[in-house]
Amino acid sequence: MKKIIMLTTLLLVTFNVSAQQDKKARDVIAAYETAFKNRDFEKMKTLLADDFSIAVYETPSTDRLFEGILERYYLLDSLNVKSVNTVEGETRVQVTHFFKDQKPHTSTIVLNSGHKIKYADLLDQLYKVDRYQTSELIVKIPFEMLHESIAVKLKLNDSEDEFTMLFDTGADGMALSPTAAAKANIKNIRDHSTSVVGGTANVKISSGNTIRVGELSIPDQNLVVFPQISKGFDGIFGGNFLSKYITRVDFDTQKIELYSFGEYKGIGTPTPTSYASGVPVIECDIKLNNGKEAQGSYVFDTGAGYNIISFGPFVHEYKLDEEFKYDYLSTNYSVGHATQTMMGNYSQLQFSEFTFYGVSGALQAYQEDNKNWASNDGSIGIEVIKRFNFTVDLLHKVIYLEPNSNYKKPFDFTVSGLIIGFDADGEMQVKTVIQGSKAHASGIQQGTTIHAINGYTAEELQLPENINLIKTSNAPLELRVTRGDQSMQITI
Incomplete structure (x- = not known):
C-alpha cells in the first residue's frame, strides 16, 4: 500500500x-x-x-x-x-x-x-535554413597553400577572369583589390568605414555581387574594395561560405567541402563557437613563461599568418605586457592598418581538448581606440589552425577539430632577432632575420641552415623546454651553421 x-x-x-x-x-x-x-x-x-x-x-x-x-x-x-x-x-x-x-x-x-x-x-526559414533536414554535400572546392595561406580560385559576377582569393575565416565578408574590382565589373560602389585589427579603414563597398565556384553560384554578396590586399592575392573572403554552408577544410586533401545546413555529424572534437561578432570565436587559455594565465575569446582566423595574437584591450586588462618576455618588437598589418606588437613565446596555448607548448606569438600594444574594434580578445592564426582538418557549423555553434598530418610538427620559434623554423627533414632554417636586431648585424641570412644552438641539436630544440632554456640564458648565442659549402660558428 x-x-x-x-x-x-x-x-x-x-x-x-x-x-x-x-x-x-x-x-x-x-x-x-x-x-x-x-x-x-x-x-x-x-x-x-x-x-x-x-x-x-x-x-x-x-x-x-x-x-x-x-x-x-x-x-x-x-x-x-x-x-x-x-x-x-x-x-x-x-x-x-x-x-x-x-x-x-x-x-x-x-x-x-x-x-x-x-x-x-x-x-x-526566412533565411532559407531548415534545422531538421539531412545535411548534404553541395560541392568540393580545391585549394592550394599560397604564402602559408588557403588560396581558392573564384569567379565573380559575369567576368570570366579567375581570381586568387584568400579564404579567411576571420573575415565576415569579401574584399577585393582595386585591380581585381575593375576586372570583376564591380558596380554600385559607395564609401564606407570598416573595422580592421587595430582601428578603422576607409573603403569602397558594393552590393549585389555573385561568387561563382564551378557550378555553384552565391548571389547577393557584399564586398569592399581595399587599397591593399595580402601579397599574391586578388582578395579575401570568409563569411560568404561560413554563413551559408557547413564548411569543412581538409588540409590533407587540400579540399574545402560545403554542406547544406541541417542535421550533421562532424569529424573530430566538437568545440563550442560563437558567431556573435560576425566571425567564429572559440575560448582559449593562455599561459606566459612566468606562469601567468588568462582566458579569452579568440577569433578562429585562417587569414592571420601567425600562431596567436592577443589584442590590446585584453593585454591591458590582464597587464600581460608587463610580464611578457618579448624577443623583439614588430608591426602587425591588417588590410593596410599597422599596429605595434611584442613578439615572444607563450608557454602554453589550450583550447577544446588540445594543448600546445612553447608557441611563439604576439601581444598587441594597447591604444585607447582599440576598444572601437576589438570585440574579441585575440586571434588564433593559420600556423595553429592548419594542424587540424576542421569543420565550421555555425547553425549548431560548433567547430569540429581533427588533428591532421601537420599536428605534431614543431612550431617556429624566435630568439635574438631570428625566426627559426624546421623543414620537412627536421633541420632548422632561418626563416626571417629581423631588421636592426643583433642577428641582422651578425650577417646571418634568411635560408641559412642551423645545425645547433648553444650545443642543442635541431631534434633537441623541437622540445619547448630546451628553447626556453636558450631564451632565458644570459649567455651569448652560439650558432653552428652552414652557408654554401662552408660550416662556421656565429656568435650573437
Whole structure:
C-alpha cells in the first residue's frame, strides 16, 4: 500500500511540474503572439534568450534582423498552440501562425530552461535554413597553400577572369583589390568605414555581387574594395561560405567541402563557437613563461599568418605586457592598418581538448581606440589552425577539430632577432632575420641552415623546454651553421 501511495504522489508531483511548465510556455507564446501582432520589437526582445539565434546569426546582430522582420513581414492575425513538449531542459512548442491573406504556417518555437526563446523555425526559414533536414554535400572546392595561406580560385559576377582569393575565416565578408574590382565589373560602389585589427579603414563597398565556384553560384554578396590586399592575392573572403554552408577544410586533401545546413555529424572534437561578432570565436587559455594565465575569446582566423595574437584591450586588462618576455618588437598589418606588437613565446596555448607548448606569438600594444574594434580578445592564426582538418557549423555553434598530418610538427620559434623554423627533414632554417636586431648585424641570412644552438641539436630544440632554456640564458648565442659549402660558428 505504501508503494502505491508513493507512486501516486510521484505521478501527481510530475503532473503538476509538467502542467506548470506547459503554462509558462503557453504564457511566453501568448506574449510572442501579442508582440508579433503589434510589430513591437522592444516587447519581443524581452522574450528572447541571451543566445537567441536566427539561422546562423546570434545576438546582438539578430536585433536588427528580427526588428526588420516585424516591420516588413505579413501582418499576424492569430496564433494557435498545437502541442508543448519538454525534453532535456528545452521546451518545443508547435504553433500555427495565421498571417493575413496567407496560408497557415505550422512550425516550432524552442524555449530554453528559463522559458526564453532560443530560436523559431519560421524565422530560420526566412533565411532559407531548415534545422531538421539531412545535411548534404553541395560541392568540393580545391585549394592550394599560397604564402602559408588557403588560396581558392573564384569567379565573380559575369567576368570570366579567375581570381586568387584568400579564404579567411576571420573575415565576415569579401574584399577585393582595386585591380581585381575593375576586372570583376564591380558596380554600385559607395564609401564606407570598416573595422580592421587595430582601428578603422576607409573603403569602397558594393552590393549585389555573385561568387561563382564551378557550378555553384552565391548571389547577393557584399564586398569592399581595399587599397591593399595580402601579397599574391586578388582578395579575401570568409563569411560568404561560413554563413551559408557547413564548411569543412581538409588540409590533407587540400579540399574545402560545403554542406547544406541541417542535421550533421562532424569529424573530430566538437568545440563550442560563437558567431556573435560576425566571425567564429572559440575560448582559449593562455599561459606566459612566468606562469601567468588568462582566458579569452579568440577569433578562429585562417587569414592571420601567425600562431596567436592577443589584442590590446585584453593585454591591458590582464597587464600581460608587463610580464611578457618579448624577443623583439614588430608591426602587425591588417588590410593596410599597422599596429605595434611584442613578439615572444607563450608557454602554453589550450583550447577544446588540445594543448600546445612553447608557441611563439604576439601581444598587441594597447591604444585607447582599440576598444572601437576589438570585440574579441585575440586571434588564433593559420600556423595553429592548419594542424587540424576542421569543420565550421555555425547553425549548431560548433567547430569540429581533427588533428591532421601537420599536428605534431614543431612550431617556429624566435630568439635574438631570428625566426627559426624546421623543414620537412627536421633541420632548422632561418626563416626571417629581423631588421636592426643583433642577428641582422651578425650577417646571418634568411635560408641559412642551423645545425645547433648553444650545443642543442635541431631534434633537441623541437622540445619547448630546451628553447626556453636558450631564451632565458644570459649567455651569448652560439650558432653552428652552414652557408654554401662552408660550416662556421656565429656568435650573437
